[in-house]
Amino acid sequence: DVFYRELPKVELHAHLNGSVSFQTIEKLIRRKPQLNIEHSMTAIGKGQRRTLDECFQVFKVIHQLVDSEEDILMVAKDVIKEFAADGVKYLELRSTPREEIPTGLTKRRYIETVIQAIQQCKEEGVDIDVRFLVAIDRRNGSQVAMETVQLAEEFLLSSDGLVTGIDLSGDPTVGHGRDLLSALQRAKNSGLKLSLHLSEVPSQHDETDLLLNIPPDRIGHGTFLHPEMGGSQGLVDKVVQKRIPLELCLTSNVKGQTVQCYSEHHFKYWYQMGHPVVICTDDKGVFATDLSQEYKMAATTFGLGREAVWKLSQQAIDYIFAPDSVKEQLKQKWSDLQPQEF
Ligand code: 5GP
Numbered sequence: 517d518v519f520y521r522e523l524p525k526v527e528l529h530a531h532l533n534g535s536v537s538f539q540t541i542e543k544l545i546r547r548k549p550q551l552n553i554e555h556s557m558t559a560i561g562k563g564q565r566r567t568l569d570e571c572f573q574v575f576k577v578i579h580q581l582v583d584s585e586e587d588i589l590m591v592a593k594d595v596i597k598e599f600a601a602d603g604v605k606y607l608e609l610r611s612t613p614r615e616e617i618p619t620g621l622t623k624r625r626y627i628e629t630v631i632q633a634i635q636q637c638k639e640e641g642v643d644i645d646v647r648f649l650v651a652i653d654r655r656n657g658s659q660v661a662m663e664t665v666q667l668a669e670e671f672l673l674s675s676d677g678l679v680t681g682i683d684l685s686g687d688p689t690v691g692h693g694r695d696l697l698s699a700l701q702r703a704k705n706s707g708l709k710l711s712l713h714l715s716e717v718p719s720q721h722d723e724t725d726l727l728l729n730i731p732p733d734r735i736g737h738g739t740f741l742h743p744e745m746g747g748s749q750g751l752v753d754k755v756v757q758k759r760i761p762l763e764l765c766l767t768s769n770v771k772g773q774t775v776q777c778y779s780e781h782h783f784k785y786w787y788q789m790g791h792p793v794v795i796c797t798d799d800k801g802v803f804a805t806d807l808s809q810e811y812k813m814a815a816t817t818f819g820l821g822r823e824a825v826w827k828l829s830q831q832a833i834d835y836i837f838a839p840d841s842v843k844e845q846l847k848q849k850w851s852d853l854q855p856q857e858f
Contacts, residue, residue, distance in 0.1 A: 519822060520808040520815075524605045524853050526832035526846070527796055527807050529711070529736055529763035531651070531685065532592060532611035532630070533578045534799025540594040541801070544581040551580055559804050560771050568717065568772045572687050574802050584619035585629045592633030600637075600644040602806045606836060606846055609634075610649035610683040610711070613664065623664075627671055631678050645846070647838055648679050649711060653686035654696060661699035669706045680837040681709030684727075685736065688716040693723035700730055709733045709837035711763065715740040715747060717774060728754045734794075734835060738762045739774050742785050755791070761835040762786055765798035766813050767805040778817045787818065794832040822858040 536544075541558050545551075557577045560566055566574075582591050592609070599607050611630060613623035627650060634646045650668040652661045664682070671679035682703045684696065704710055713736035714724045724741065728751070741747040741755060755762075764783050769775035775782070786793045795810050797803070815825050833846045 517808070517812055520812045520825075521603050522853075523603055523808070523811060523825065523829055524850055525603050525807050525811065525829050526794065526836060527599055527604045527607045528734065528794050528832065528835065529765060529796035529798055530595075530599070530607065530609055531799050532588075532595060532609050533575060533582055534802045535595045535598075535609075535797070536578060536582070536591050536801040537594065537598055538801070538804075540591060541578075541581065543590065544587065547587070548581060553577055553581060559802055561804055565771050565773050568688075568774060571772050571802065578802075579614070583614075583616045584621055585625055588621075588626060588629045589633050589636075592630050593637055596633065596637045596644060596646055597642055598800075599807070600642045602808050604644055604807055605849055606645045606647075606833070606838075606842075608647045608649055608680070608837060610651045610685070612651040612653045612685070613667065623667060627667065627679070631671070631675055634678055645838070645842065646678070647836075648675075649681045649683045649709075649837070650679060651683040651685050652696065652699070654684060654688070654691045654693075655686045657691065658695040658699060661696045662702070665699045665703045665706075665708070668703065668708055672706065672708055677838065681711060681733070683736070684710075684712040686713075688713060688720065693727045697726065697730075700727070700732075704730055711736055711837075714738050715751070718746050721748060721751065724751055725754070728758070728760075731758045731760060733837065734761045734763055736763050737765065737769065737774075738786075739769060739782055742782060744785065745782065756789070759792065761792035761794055763794050763796045765796050765803075766810055766817075767803045768798035771803050778813060781817070783814055784818055792831065792835060793828075794835055795828065826854065826858065 613626040615623050652664050710732040711734040712732040716737045718740045741751050766781050797807050800806050830850050833843050
């Protein structure tokens with residue numbers, strides 16, 4: 517739909533290796549035929565659903581395909597250009613730095629390569645402002661979390677504003693946030709912004725309550741925060757009082773089966789309350805979607821008119837992890853592009 521594609525958009529929740537398109541997977545498969553990987557192993561098609569556990573298996577397959585500097589550079593550039601082609605004007609990519617001994621990849625080079633991809637796209641004139649959040653995979657425990665924060669701190673100072681924050685992600689059923697608290701607090705104190713996956717699955721209330729005290733600058737998913745989903749009013753009150761924006765990924769949650777169907781998505785709960793929410797893709801490759809589709813799905817499912825959709829995409833500017841000067845530039849862009857009437 518032209519309106520949704522032309523709508524200027526902000527993408528704040530996109531995992532690099534979950535965002536790899538069909539076309540890029542094709543190129544990676546050709547580079548590594550010996551792995552015998554097929555498309556059905558790297559993406560969840562229309563109408564298909566998987567358990568969250570099966571979704572995490574998919575990332576393992578993609579990681580086999582993306583294991584060198586060369587791969588990361590290609591993947592990151594392709595992903596950035598695809599978001600730009602979909603009308604995304606500002607993108608925060610997140611990714612977990614990996615060491616791959618066979619290819620000589622180090623965590624530092626991993627981050628440097630993503631930065632290089634961002635810079636190359638800029639030099640090529642791609643019309644999108646891209647920032648990078650260094651991700652902590654909760655599976656790897658407290659020490660790796662602390663090392664990741666230290667690495668991110670270095671890049672916060674040396675990357676010309678491209679590295680802006682930390683993401684906490686990875687299989688929510690593994691590990692506990694209490695072990696990661698000191699690393700996350702340290703990140704916050706050194707000026708890194710924090711986006712934390714919280715209450716993505718039921719029965720994480722204690723962890724969520726603890727991590728909300730930091731507090732994070734944004735929340736990923738927050739599917740089970742509110743009482744109707746088994747959360748609690750106390751958790752909701754904390755999020756509302758601190759006015760912490762939620763990054764909401766409709767197709768991801770439906771395909772990953774943490775949400776029954778689109779109309780039951782918690783977008784409705786928070787949007788009706790007037791709480792800050794941002795529509796995002798999560799993993800556009802794995803879940804076979806793009807941000808235009810996600811906006812359209814939210815609009816059709818919850819009956820939002822075009823003006824409301826415009827406002828939704830415009831308000832996302834307020835929640836980006838970049839300085840106020842960038843927010844002003846984006847607001848100018850939105851007002852230049854705004855239709856005379858909806
Ligand atoms: P990468 O960090 O390798 O660029 O992207 C894939 C990784 O992002 C996964 O291994 C996982 O740690 C994280 N990730 C992607 N999608 C999700 C999600 O829906 N929930 C959580 N908790 N983590 C995710």
